[in-house]
Amino acid sequence: MKRTVNILKTSVVLVLFIVASFSTVKAQELALVEKAAVIEFESQTIDYGKVAQNSDGERTFYFKNTGNAPLVLTNVKSSCGCTVPNYSKEPIMPGKEGEIAVKYDTKKLGAFTKTITVSSNAKEGKVTLKIKGEIVGSK
Incomplete structure (x- = not known):
């Protein structure tokens, strides 16, 4: 027993x-x-094409957080003072969309190519966006 x-x-x-x-x-x-934010842009380049001098230089980059953690943009800076980015400081939740507005100063004639560096807590770290186009005078 x-x-x-x-x-x-x-x-x-x-x-x-x-x-x-x-x-x-x-x-x-x-x-x-892994819990991580993932930033996916619709496009990483905006082509302004030919734009009239002193016209509207605003364009928008659209993105989505396809990760499983909130996405926080920590810094968005341009390669020159002629390009001014504007973005939300609020976290972008998983599955949600966000945008980065960019305003290029269209005073100076000629072709241009500028970069915008996006820093975030995303898995990718930094992402480089590009704007390009040509400012033409009125005839």
């Missing part, structure tokens, strides 16, 4: 050990599922 009780206790301990081991492995697997 005492031997049966000992075998039963040993079996219970062994079963509990196995269940605990599987639970630990499952928890570790779940921890490996």
